Amino acid sequence: MSKKGLLYKYPQNLPITAKTPLFTLGEGDTPLVRAPLLEKVVGCQELYFKLEGCNPTGSFKDRGMVMAIAKAKEAGSKVVMCASTGNTSASAAAYASSQGLETIILIPEGKIALGKMAQAIMHGAKIVSIDGNFDQALNMVRQLTSRYPVTLVNSLNPYRIEGQKTGAFEIIEVLGDAPDFLFIPVGNAGNITAYWKGFTEYHKLGKATHTPKMMGFQAAGAAPIVLGKPVEKPETIATAIRIGNPASWQKATAARDESGGLIDMVTDDEILEAYHMLASMAGLFVEPASAAPLAGLLKLARNGHSFAGNRIVCIATGNGLKDPDNAVKSAPMITKLPADLSAIEEALRLG
Numbered sequence: 001m002s003k004k005g006l007l008y009k010y011p012q013n014l015p016i017t018a019k020t021p022l023f024t025l026g027e028g029d030t031p032l033v034r035a036p037l038l039e040k041v042v043g044c045q046e047l048y049f050k051l052e053g054c055n056p057t058g059s060f061k062d063r064g065m066v067m068a069i070a071k072a073k074e075a076g077s078k079v080v081m082c083a084s085t086g087n088t089s090a091s092a093a094a095y096a097s098s099q100g101l102e103t104i105i106l107i108p109e110g111k112i113a114l115g116k117m118a119q120a121i122m123h124g125a126k127i128v129s130i131d132g133n134f135d136q137a138l139n140m141v142r143q144l145t146s147r148y149p150v151t152l153v154n155s156l157n158p159y160r161i162e163g164q165k166t167g168a169f170e171i172i173e174v175l176g177d178a179p180d181f182l183f184i185p186v187g188n189a190g191n192i193t194a195y196w197k198g199f200t201e202y203h204k205l206g207k208a209t210h211t212p213k214m215m216g217f218q219a220a221g222a223a224p225i226v227l228g229k230p231v232e233k234p235e236t237i238a239t240a241i242r243i244g245n246p247a248s249w250q251k252a253t254a255a256r257d258e259s260g261g262l263i264d265m266v267t268d269d270e271i272l273e274a275y276h277m278l279a280s281m282a283g284l285f286v287e288p289a290s291a292a293p294l295a296g297l298l299k300l301a302r303n304g305h306s307f308a309g310n311r312i313v314c315i316a317t318g319n320g321l322k323d324p325d326n327a328v329k330s331a332p333m334i335t336k337l338p339a340d341l342s343a344i345e346e347a348l349r350l351g
């Protein structure tokens, strides 16, 4: 196997015991790609995107899920359960199925991107679609997993955070130090919590000279942390972060405050602009939620914040193929012609 996987790579840094069953689907070790055209727009020295869409199920969730499923199996669990805006359920279903565990998912009706739905179906999850939002689904999952012998694998499960912190380790390993800024989307706030844990742990181990400022971005229609109160009916085109009452709220604000960063919001229009810029100026097709960090960076730059001389990393949390509907919906032009060479030559004005 060319990729060894996170449990094999970081046994010292993760809660792994002699009894923990080690396995991998090839998660982690994702590319950190530089975007020179976008560096010019932002006015920073170095701008990188960590392509978490290159994980086996196409999102960062696999880092936490490999750890959570290994620990669930170690504890003798047979069934795992999560609420999800799509990526957690895809990852849970894949990782659990590979270890012979059953997966139950609760999802908000009509608000899961098509690719994520296809994944949960293919990996054989038991799918319950509720007439409600993610926050309501998570609330029910918390109650059900406390009543029945079923393991909760949302990011309230501390093993999820442990696995996800490895993203910060990899950034430090590749750059040789921590970046100045880490831009990241915020939904349930598990990932910003995990990255901050990873950066501070590696800093304490002497692998980085400093920690980055943590810059979290919520969608304007689902921005409870920015507004300082839960949002009852969150709405955004970025369905992955359509969350009104994040489970790791306090940990996210702690990461923000301890790092000297911020948590702000970006509108759906700003998200869509960044979504298109990433695809057309960096060759990176991410899902809408994953464009929120660039949207936030552009917003700050336009508002006069100078990033001159800075090294910035954005976490591209999920693959663009997850949400083909949003991509196709925004198609500006597809020219339809008969299968006739001269008609095509004329239309393309190649000559």
Ligand code: AN7
Pocket (backbone or CB within 6 Å): 059, 083, 084, 085, 086, 087, 088, 089, 155, 185, 186, 187, 188, 189, 190, 191, 192, 240, 241, 287, 289, 290, 317, 318
């Ligand atoms: C692509 O799958 O909450 O702040 O249920 O799928 O750690 O929640 C997904 C979240 C960012 C936000 N980008 O991360 C779920 C879910 C993508 C995501 C986030 C999610 P958190």
